[in-house]
Amino acid sequence: LPRIGIIGAGIAGLAAAIRLRLEGAHVEVFEAADTAGGKLGELVLGEYRFGIGPSLLTMPEYIDELFELAGEVPGDHFRYRRLDTVCRYAWEDGTRLDARANPKAFAEEVERVLGVPAQRVLKTLAHGEEKYHLTGRTFLEKSLHTPGTWLTPEVGHALTRLHRLDLTRTLHQVHERDLGEPHLVQLFDRFATYNGSNPYRAPGLLSMIAHFEHGAGAFVPEGGMPAIGRALYGLAERLGVAFHFETRVAEILTQKQGRRPRAVGLRLEDDRQMLFDRVVSNMDVFFTHERLLPDAPAPRRVLAREKSTSALIFYWGVNKSFPELDVHNIFFSEDYAAEFGALEAGTLCDDPTVYVSISSRYDDSAAPAGSENWFVMINAPFATPEQDWSALIERTRERVIQKLERMLGHEGEKAGLREAIVEECVFDPTTIEARTLSHLGALYGTSSNDRMAAFMRHPNDSRHVDGLYFCGGSVHPGGGLPLCLLSARIMTDVMTRREPLARHTPD
Ligand code: FAD
Known part of the structure; x- marks a missing residue:
């Protein structure tokens, strides 16, 4: 079996391990911490337990998908329920608004509390959904660095609808134009923070984020957010993925093969060397280059974003x-x-x-x-x-x-x-x-504060080192749990197209 070493057991590292194992590889995961989950970790203070990072779950179907791929019933291992009220908003002037997940109920509540016609809210949400349908499959679900991505009817259709994407306006300008009322503009502007961006700079295309919460819904997992990491770790273990906890990777070993170096294994902090046919980094891409590949050429402009x-x-x-x-x-x-x-x-x-x-x-x-x-x-x-x-x-x-x-x-x-x-x-x-x-403690990798952000994220494979791949919040398509799960899917797709696993013959 081809041997794949994965650095990091964050949500994308776990998803990548599951996918690559299901493709037939021997997979070993090296994790610096003593548990899986990365930012989905848990903090215990006396009798209180906290999720360290994410608190909002959207698009849980990407988690279910992994169990289904493995032939398991998701609900047997990971359960969640949809929230009726996604968020309770309060302003200093005494205004209070419960944002219902259901778009119609939300719009009616907005009309009741803020006097903005429900129809205007529904139109804004529908416009966000339209942007998602026009671009989501291309920009979020596929590699942007594969020519095939661009030669599709979906891209052709999106090009005819460019004017609907609000690429020349900021998110805030879009909300001022479409909603007007200051409380509501602030509520919708806040969605920019879901990927760590600034609504006064981020492109209007991001108004699709509101659709995730009010169209697709917000969910709570049984056992809290850390249960997500535990469930995926359990699945990976059942599939036979090997885990090494409290094991920090110190270097990606490379060997000159042809024009470019090739990743051939990992050196661990205790100096042990582990040989692999391919390496996947779920570690922050900046630190991957800076700490694990100090002598290899690096995509400086992308890393400086x-x-x-x-x-x-x-x-x-x-x-x-x-x-x-x-x-x-x-x-x-x-x-x-x-x-x-x-x-x-x-x-x-x-x-x-x-x-x-x-x-x-x-x-x-x-x-x-x-x-x-x-x-x-x-x-x-x-x-x-x-x-x-x-x-x-x-x-x-x-x-x-x-x-x-x-x-x-x-x-x-x-x-x-x-x-x-x-x-x-x-x-x-x-x-x-x-x-x-x-x-730098960034929650979501690089910001989406400009129109080029999607194109300037690090791709899911290396242009400098063969056999090296990336997944996680610091690479395409970006941060947040759903996108991290998609990054593992895209990375697996890119890898198996480039070096099919079944036909792979180790040197
Ligand atoms: P990470 O979780 O970053 O894990 C990477 C793993 O690699 C870590 O376990 C690390 O220990 C390991 N590692 C690093 N270097 C090495 C090495 N050299 N050797 C071995 N192991 C190594 N997203 C949402 O969807 N909803 C939210 O509400 C939300 N809120 C957030 C709030 C906070 C405070 C934070 C921090 C993040 C939040 N996010 C949220 C973002 C989301 O948590 C991340 O995008 C996602 O969890 C990142 O997953 P990842 O796979 O990139 O890896």
Whole structure:
């Protein structure tokens, strides 16, 4: 069997391991951490459990697909349910809006609360869906670096509808044009943050993201988000993938074969060498080149692309219940443009938008009875040497608590939120970089802040080293769980077309 070594057991590394094993390869995964899942890891603080990273699950069908490929019934190993209310939004002026997943119910609620005709909201969502159908299959589900991708009727059709893609407008301009009402514009602008971008710079094409949440839906997995990593790890193990945990890869071994070097194995941190016919990196692509291939040529321009945003996260064990909260809650800043301006300047504004996600709302075991596990996240710039995170954390923590107490109506209470926080851990961009090994702590690889972003992501194979492939949030088609799962699918497709596994003969 052809032998494939995979660096990293993040969601894309797990999906790649499953797919390549099903293609008939011998697959070994090397993971620096002691468990699988990468950013889907778990944090335990006393009696409280938290998902370290992702809190919102969309497109779970890409997870199901892996079980189905393996001939298993997805529901036997991984269960999830659809949320009726995808997010509870709050503004400082007292406006409150429950965003229902169902587009019609959402539009009616918008009309009731904000006075914007429901028809206008439905039209905007439909336009997002149209953009997805025009471009999704090409830009998200296929390699952009294979000529065949471009010679399809879908691309031909998309070219006749270019004017519908809003490529020359920013996301914010599209929402101002189509929705107008400031609360609603801010709500829709927020979707830019789903891939770590800035709505005032990102292209209007990204308005398709709203369709994922309100058309395709938002879901919660049984057992919380870390259950996703556990389920895929279980599947990979059942298929016979070999895992090496607490095993950091130090170098991708290459050998000159013909015009270009070829990946022939991995050197581990303890200096052991493991020989493979092909290597897949699920590690951040920047660090793959910088640390594991220091002497090989690298795609400098691609690696220097602007990163996505990072985050400042407070994991709080809260020893009481706040019935006014839902699973996902947003407390908006008063000046969204200023908030993104601060991020561009590499810092945090005084009044950031606060996201509170409480998985104990759907997973009782994540917090003691009558208590809640709060994942409190603020968009933060990717890490730079000038930032003083301890000062920023101290200042922001205070402002966040004041904002939440004010907006929840608990201001001035003796036993408010502040007193209820009995466990705490804080991650800033530097912690995220160290803990998840993502360059500069970026949550989603490179940003989508310009029209060329999709074309400038690192491809799923190497142009410099034969036999080396990539999957994960830092390469095509980008970050976020659904896209990472697609990256593993695209990478497998690219690899098996280039070097069919069945016909592969090891040297
Ligand atoms: P990663 O999860 O980055 O895993 C890579 C693995 O490689 C790690 O386990 C690492 O230990 C390992 N590794 C690295 N270097 C080496 C080495 N040298 N040797 C061995 N192993 C190595 N997405 C959503 O869909 N919804 C959300 O709500 C969401 N929220 C997020 C919130 C936060 C705070 C973060 C951090 C991310 C969020 N994301 C969200 C993004 C999503 O988590 C990522 O896009 C996705 O999990 C990345 O998966 P990956 O396969 O690229 O690998």
